[in-house]
Amino acid sequence: MTRTPTSRSPFTRTTLVVALASLLSLGASQALAQTTQEVEQQLQQAAPSAEQAAQQAAQITQQGAQQVGQAVQQAAGTAEQRAAQLSAIVQRAAAPVSAQQASTALSSSGMDGLLQDLLKLPDLHWGSRYIDVLRPSTRISNGGVEASALPSAPVDLNSVTFTGSDGKEVSLEQWQKNTATDGLVVLHRGQLVYERYDHGQTQQARHILWSATKSVAGLLTLDMIQAGQIDPSAPIAHYLPELKGSAWEDATVQQTLDMSTAVDYAEEPLANPGIVQYMFAGNILPSDQSYPGARTVVDFLKSLKKKGEHGQRFTYKSVDTEVIGLLLEKVTGKDFATLVSERLWKPMGAQQDATVLKDRTGVALKGSGMSSSLRDLARVGELVRLEGRFNGKQLLQPSTVAELKKGGDPAVFKAGRGNARDGSSYHDFWWIAQSQDGTLEARGLAGQHIYVDQANELVVAKFSADAKLNPTPGIDQNAFAAIANAVKGR
Numbered sequence: 001m002t003r004t005p006t007s008r009s010p011f012t013r014t015t016l017v018v019a020l021a022s023l024l025s026l027g028a029s030q031a032l033a034q035t036t037q038e039v040e041q042q043l044q045q046a047a048p049s050a051e052q053a054a055q056q057a058a059q060i061t062q063q064g065a066q067q068v069g070q071a072v073q074q075a076a077g078t079a080e081q082r083a084a085q086l087s088a089i090v091q092r093a094a095a096p097v098s099a100q101q102a103s104t105a106l107s108s109s110g111m112d113g114l115l116q117d118l119l120k121l122p123d124l125h126w127g128s129r130y131i132d133v134l135r136p137s138t139r140i141s142n143g144g145v146e147a148s149a150l151p152s153a154p155v156d157l158n159s160v161t162f163t164g165s166d167g168k169e170v171s172l173e174q175w176q177k178n179t180a181t182d183g184l185v186v187l188h189r190g191q192l193v194y195e196r197y198d199h200g201q202t203q204q205a206r207h208i209l210w211s212a213t214k215s216v217a218g219l220l221t222l223d224m225i226q227a228g229q230i231d232p233s234a235p236i237a238h239y240l241p242e243l244k245g246s247a248w249e250d251a252t253v254q255q256t257l258d259m260s261t262a263v264d265y266a267e268e269p270l271a272n273p274g275i276v277q278y279m280f281a282g283n284i285l286p287s288d289q290s291y292p293g294a295r296t297v298v299d300f301l302k303s304l305k306k307k308g309e310h311g312q313r314f315t316y317k318s319v320d321t322e323v324i325g326l327l328l329e330k331v332t333g334k335d336f337a338t339l340v341s342e343r344l345w346k347p348m349g350a351q352q353d354a355t356v357l358k359d360r361t362g363v364a365l366k367g368s369g370m371s372s373s374l375r376d377l378a379r380v381g382e383l384v385r386l387e388g389r390f391n392g393k394q395l396l397q398p399s400t401v402a403e404l405k406k407g408g409d410p411a412v413f414k415a416g417r418g419n420a421r422d423g424s425s426y427h428d429f430w431w432i433a434q435s436q437d438g439t440l441e442a443r444g445l446a447g448q449h450i451y452v453d454q455a456n457e458l459v460v461a462k463f464s465a466d467a468k469l470n471p472t473p474g475i476d477q478n479a480f481a482a483i484a485n486a487v488k489g490r
Contacts, residue, residue, distance in 0.1 A: 124465035125199040128208045132355040132371040138337040140345055140354035148349025148391040153191040155487055162482035165475045175479050179447050182463040183374040187382055188487040189457045206371040207463040213370040214321045215442030218429030220339055221324055226397035239327045247306040248323050255310045256320045257428045258408040262308035267317050283359045297322050297359045314416030314426055318367035325366030336364040349391045350376045374461050381450040381459035407432035447471055456484040
């Protein structure tokens with residue numbers, strides 16, 4: 001379990017301020033960048049466990065802490081001030097307001113830019129690596145086992161070219177720069193053919209997965225469905241009676257897994273209720289006692305109401321994954337971190353522990369909170385490519401991946417995403433290219449990817465810190481297709 005820095009240690013307190021300022025500020029000065037680099041060097045020397053990292057951090061001098069604090073003050077004000085501003089915004093938004101009124105309030109407060117650039121370069125690279133140390137998190141153990149082999153068979157891919165979004169040819173190397181890539185791993189037939197890191201990311205360092213976490217939760221849930229432990233047609237309230245009266249009372253498990261639930265919620269900064277309130281409830285964004293909204297994930301879910309009919313259209317929303325995550329924990333009697341550890345990380349032979357962020361009550365954020373090494377993310381992709389078999393063992397039900405590949409209802413998906421490719425869908429928290437190239441994909445904020453191309457025996461895992469936050473996936477898919485063409489003939 002990661003320990004939140006406390007006031008007993010000047011460095012750890014100031015480090016939290018630095019981290020949150022870099023994550024939540026409108027911009028960071030060069031002085032802050034230089035100071036955080038010094039902090040980063042200290043943190044990189046820390047052992048993988050968060051406890052050891054905190055101990056390491058506490059050894060940094062008082063002088064260094066003062067320098068960091070001064071840089072934060074000059075760059076963006078304190079994290080506490082930012083939290084107070086955000087709390088004030090959300091408090092004003094708690095009453096019914098029009099979109100125009102909300103937009104005006106945000107603009108006049110200067111917080112519209114904050115919400116747009118919630119995580120901002122260059123600090124996004126740093127924050128992506130250390131958010132699990134600087135916010136409360138729980139460890140996902142690999143059991144201390146020897147990492148499963150990823151035999152090396154290098155292929156020079158940097159010069160591979162494909163058509164970019166502007167219609168011009170772009171190299172794989174330039175694409176990585178354009179998309180602020182922190183790391184790229186390519187597996188072909190289970191062999192490590194390409195591996196590259198940038199912006200301080202290393203093979204050993206963890207990185208936030210954001211919404212690619214959803215796909216891990218979906219894989220576990222689908223496997224339990226295939227094992228007969230969960231009924232996909234049952235209403236959510238059958239498993240979670242505490243959600244009676246909420247939007248999910250009569251939504252089925254499968255509708256929730258496919259995000260076709262009718263919930264009055266939008267994954268947009270100006271929505272109320274929406275992504276900002278979700279992040280406050282999940283403790284991703286700090287808030288004080290004056291904040292009037294839900295301060296835990298469960299309370300936030302209970303507050304959300306139905307709007308429309310379930311099963312009619314796809315609408316992307318992290319709260320659906322939080323519901324499924326609670327269902328997993330209720331059915332198994334185990335917390336999410338333990339489930340991932342026992343069912344994936346240990347048997348898969350992960351090279352190191354992962355982590356997952358948690359709210360104030362210890363509930364893991366299944367919709368956005370996992371951090372892992374890039375190689376371990378690639379191992380998840382390889383597990384899917386091999387139909388649930390990896391490291392010499394059948395880890396998933398033989399039918400799990402086959403069911404995943406069937407995809408969801410393309411019509412429901414297209415109803416919510418009018419520009420969707422024919423036959424594509426969203427199923428069990430995975431993106432499915434059903435009638436195109438048959439690929440399966442996990443995606444996360446700022447450009448996180450697991451790309452599984454069974455036909456070409458390819459897995460690509462990508463860490464990014466793209467300031468666009470929700471970059472158009474088409475350019476990445478073009479790059480992945482070019483990689484497939486480059487390696488399939490080897």
